[in-house]
Amino acid sequence: xxxxxxxxxxxxxxxxxxxxxxxxxxxxxxxxxxxxxxxxxxxxxxxxxxxxxxxxxxxxxxxxxxxxxxxxxxxxxxxxxxxxxxxxxxxxxxxxxxxxxxxxxxxxxxxxxxxxxxxxxxxxxxxxxxxxxxxxxxxxxxxxxxxxxxxxxxxxxxxxxxxxxxxxxxxxxxxxxxxxxxxxxxxxxxxxxxxxx
Amino acid sequence: xxxxxxxxxxxxxxxxxxxxxxxxxxxxxxxxxxxxxxxxxxxxxxxxxxxxxxxxxxxxxxxxxxxxxxxxxxxxxxxxxxxxxxxxxxxxxxxxxxxxxxxxxxxxxxxxxxxxxxxxxxxxxxxxxxxxxxxxxxxxxxxxxxxxxxxxxxxxxxxxxxxxxxxxxxxxxxxxxxxxxxxxxxxxxxxxxxxxxxxxxxxxxxxxxxxxxxxxxxxxxxxxxxxxxxxxxxxxxxxxxxxxxxxxxxxxxxxxxxxxxxxxxxxxxxxxxxxxxxxxxxxxxxxxxxxxxxxxxxxxxxxxxxxxxxxxxxxxxxxxxxxxxxxxxxxxxxxxxxxxxxxxxxxxxxxxxxxxxxxxxxxxxxxxxxxxxxxxxxxxxxxxxxxxxxxxxxxxxxxxxxxxxxxxxxxxxxxxxxxxxxxxxxxxxxxxxx
Numbered sequence: 001x002x003x004x005x006x007x008x009x010x011x012x013x014x015x016x017x018x019x020x021x022x023x024x025x026x027x028x029x030x031x032x033x034x035x036x037x038x039x040x041x042x043x044x045x046x047x048x049x050x051x052x053x054x055x056x057x058x059x060x061x062x063x064x065x066x067x068x069x070x071x072x073x074x075x076x077x078x079x080x081x082x083x084x085x086x087x088x089x090x091x092x093x094x095x096x097x098x099x100x101x102x103x104x105x106x107x108x109x110x111x112x113x114x115x116x117x118x119x120x121x122x123x124x125x126x127x128x129x130x131x132x133x134x135x136x137x138x139x140x141x142x143x144x145x146x147x148x149x150x151x152x153x154x155x156x157x158x159x160x161x162x163x164x165x166x167x168x169x170x171x172x173x174x175x176x177x178x179x180x181x182x183x184x185x186x187x188x189x190x191x192x193x194x195x196x197x
Numbered sequence: 198x199x200x201x202x203x204x205x206x207x208x209x210x211x212x213x214x215x216x217x218x219x220x221x222x223x224x225x226x227x228x229x230x231x232x233x234x235x236x237x238x239x240x241x242x243x244x245x246x247x248x249x250x251x252x253x254x255x256x257x258x259x260x261x262x263x264x265x266x267x268x269x270x271x272x273x274x275x276x277x278x279x280x281x282x283x284x285x286x287x288x289x290x291x292x293x294x295x296x297x298x299x300x301x302x303x304x305x306x307x308x309x310x311x312x313x314x315x316x317x318x319x320x321x322x323x324x325x326x327x328x329x330x331x332x333x334x335x336x337x338x339x340x341x342x343x344x345x346x347x348x349x350x351x352x353x354x355x356x357x358x359x360x361x362x363x364x365x366x367x368x369x370x371x372x373x374x375x376x377x378x379x380x381x382x383x384x385x386x387x388x389x390x391x392x393x394x395x396x397x398x399x400x401x402x403x404x405x406x407x408x409x410x411x412x413x414x415x416x417x418x419x420x421x422x423x424x425x426x427x428x429x430x431x432x433x434x435x436x437x438x439x440x441x442x443x444x445x446x447x448x449x450x451x452x453x454x455x456x457x458x459x460x461x462x463x464x465x466x467x468x469x470x471x472x473x474x475x476x477x478x479x480x481x482x483x484x485x486x487x488x489x490x491x492x493x494x495x496x497x498x499x500x501x502x503x504x505x506x507x508x509x510x511x512x513x514x515x516x517x518x519x520x521x522x523x524x525x526x527x528x529x530x531x532x533x534x535x536x537x538x539x540x541x542x543x544x545x546x547x548x549x550x551x552x553x554x555x556x557x558x559x560x561x562x563x564x565x566x567x568x569x570x571x572x573x574x575x576x577x578x579x580x581x582x583x584x585x586x587x588x589x590x591x592x593x594x595x596x597x598x599x600x601x602x603x604x605x606x607x608x609x610x611x612x613x614x615x616x617x618x619x620x621x622x623x624x625x626x627x628x629x630x631x
Contacts, residue, residue, distance in 0.1 A: 038391070040376065055261075058379030060254035061349050065377035067286075068350045068533070078256065080263070080287040090264040098260065 002028040003109060006048035008057050010034055011124075018052070018120045025116055033059070040066060043074050043102075050110060051076050051100040052117050055093065063100055076100035079107060087114040095121045140178030147181035150188045210448070210559055211441035212244070218442070219248045220429075221258040221270030224476050225380065226399040226486060227298045227427050228271050229466060230508055232475050234453035242452075243445040251475070254379065255349040262432060263289050268439075269431035269446070271297055275351040275524040277430040281547050284351075284533060290433035294443070294552035295450055296514050297427040299507040299587075302354055302417035303402040303493065304361065306394035307387050310335070310343070311412045311494075322494040325415045325592040329365035336372055344374045346383055346395040353426050354396040356527040357417050363611035364593050370531075370613050381477075387411050398426075399486040399506075400478040406492050407482055415495045415592075418504055421572070422588040423511055425520040436552075447556035451514060455562070458509035463487045504587060511578075511587035512565055514553070519569035519599040521548040526597075526606045532615035539624050540602050572597040 005027050009015035012034070019029045030046040033039060039062050043051070053060055067075040079099045080089055087110070092099065095118045101107050144166060151162035170180035222228040231249060234240045240247040250267065252258045259276060261267040277291035306314075314321045314331040317338075321331035336343060345362075347354040359369040369375055378386060383395045388410040395401075396417075405411035417424055429450060436443050457466055467484040470476045476483055485491060489502035496502075507513045521544035528534045550568045557564040566582050573596035575589045591597070597605055603622045606614075 055257045056253045058253045058381065060256035061379060062377045064256050065350050077286050078260075080260070080285075089260075093260055093264045093266055098256070 002026060003050060003105070003113065004028045004030045004046070004048045005113060006031045006033065006043065006046060006051045008033045008039075008051065008053040008059055008063075010054060010057055014054075014121070014124045017124060018117060021116050021120050022113070025112070027113065039063070040073070043076070047074065047102075049102055049105040050113055051102065052113070053098045053100065054121075055096045055098055060098060074102050076102045079110060087111055087118065092118060096125075097121055136178075140176070140181070143178050143181035143185065147184040150184060154188065154192070210444065213442040213445045214439045215268070215442045216244055217246045217248075218268045218446070219250055219266070221252045221261055221267040222249050222475070223255070223258070223271060223380075224251055225301075226470065226476065226483060226506060227301050228475055229457050229470060229506070230297050230450055230454045230514075231271060231429070232469055232473070233457045233466065234449045236469050236473060237453065237456060239449040239452045239456075240446070243449045245442070245445055245449065247446075249475075255352070259285065262291070262430070263287065265432075265435075268435060269429060271427055272430045273349055273352045274425045274428045274520065275353065275356075275528065276349075277428065277547050278521060278524055278528070278544075279351040279533075281433075282534060282536075282538070282543065284528075290546070291430050292433055292436055292547055292549050292552075293428035293430040293516050294549040294556070295429040295447055296425055296516050296520075297429055297450075297508075298454075299423045299426060299511065299513045300416065300418040300504060301398050301426050301506050302357060302396055303399075303413045303491065304358065304394060304396045304415050305387070305402045305405050305411040305413045307390070307392075307411055309390075310393045311414075313339075322414065325361060325419055325495050326364060328414050328495050329361055329367070332362070333365040333367050336367060342372070342374045343393040344376060344391070346376050346378045346386065346392045346397075348380055348397060349377060350533070351528070353417070353424070353524075354398075356524070356531075357420050357424075358396040359531060360527070361415070361420055361592075363609065366611060368611055384408065384410055399491075400476060400482045403482045403485050403491055404478060407485075413491060413493045416491070416493055416502070416505060418502070419493070419495060419592055421591050423504065423507060423513070425517070425524075428516065443552070444556050444559075447553065448560055451509075451557060451560055451562055454509040454514050458507065458513075460503075507587070510585065512581070512584050515565055516548040516550050516553055517565075517568070517570060518544050518548045518550060519572065519597070522569070522599045522602050523572065523597055526602050529606050529616055529621070530609055530612045530614065532613040535615045537617060537620045537624055539627070540621075541599070541625070569599045571599070 005022055007015050007018060015032055022029050030048050031042055033042060039059055063076050067077050079101055097117055099110055099114055147166055148159055148162040151157050151165055166180050170177040222231055235247050235249055258270045262270050277293050279285050280289050280291045313335045317334040318331040321328050345358055347358055362369045380397050380401050383397055383401050384405045386392045387405060402413045406413055456462055467480060467487050471480045471483050486505055489505045491502055522540055525540050554564050563584050572589050573591045579586050603625045607618050
């Protein structure tokens, strides 16, 4: 029988990716939750076997409280025993995930799910890092173009020479090229005044 | 980050083994001591480079400390106890040698519940007991179960709420529904009518009152004057590996606590907490409670709330073993512990006043000579080893004597005990068990 998985993740993009990956791997994703849902009711209604939560979710404490309630209600328990045949708790925490097993589901079956979840979380983080890097490079490019324009106008330089000057500043002062460009722009502003088109 | 050597003349402090540290905190007013230790340079003076990581839940703080992602953290005072006793879904010994402050919580209810309580007794707000009795009447006549929220199974909020409800004969496990929701969601849930009341720290009571959504009935100070709330805890394992580092952390936090407690610094403290990203609430709301100006109904208008948050005076930072024993008593009372244990013995492993004293002596801060004290006997300030101590009364007039913890556990009418009390008594009274 397919394992029923519930996902709690504040990050909509990431949870969509994870949901698809789990479905592709044959799991049934019974619910996706972000903050504000009536979590306990959702869990009672959807009866998941496993709940995957992102570590940044404030709902974790609500989940923790459910195993202490005496009423007849699902009791999720956080997976927290390091066993050599299981995924590493430390790696899971580092990847930003916590997993809860509900009412007697065999924790051994969690392994495969966690592999999928951790891989997706890490992938997502790598994409985010790449995106940050790209944005930063794009920002640098704009600054360099602006600085080149200033040098060409003020000193009658060719585009190539202007670029080489910025590069030189960057190397001589051991700063990033984006910062060098920013410095050129700033100095030009001070010396020439505010005569932006 | 260069390490500043500790050439203080008479001190015998060792160089910290680990200088780069990461501690977990939550977005609550009582992360104040740790925030101040960082922002005012007290950690730095000890040669420590500390990053404070704001976490989203107590569970995450707990887990990150266990796997070592965090070197230590702000925790609810009973969390290291739960972890060390193995009643969390794991067993990892933790210790605390530093209390991050006394008091700081309050119980707030919706306007409609307040009106119902007044309908039962127009003088309901004369005292915490009359309020609880009015609530009992409401519960008895109500068509659905009232819902109250707190923050975590092993939280003082949970134990305060239960204690207060039980004082009027309300069974917290039968007569009402207790749930855990994140503090930041409490005000909106109260406003939506999903919950009828909650027990939480600041700024979430002040916020409800200032938004006109709720009314604060009683503070944790009113329930038990100068009660323990949060601690700074680390794994036993971590302490074994980095004892000098731990000591340096304690020294920095002692100095930070002293700074935070000074009335002249409360303004700046509020600004640090709000403007440097520790708490996501308006400055006025945070400032209100730090200055003790919270609007509380069960309170004589003339009574000041200057002890709403106590960070240093009254030996507030001292990790009383008797406080650990009190928490354990409530954990037994509500069925959270089922195993028969020698309560005093386990408490001594988890709460470490010896480490506190070593640190306090280095900075000339006086500390209590005893590890335990009786609670509920002092209606006025009193003196202990030349330290001015605060009041410590329980609202129901009871007394907690750490020499008789099992009798204390046994005397509660309302409980969900899950342990053999006689076996507990036998273990406690065994010769040499002290």
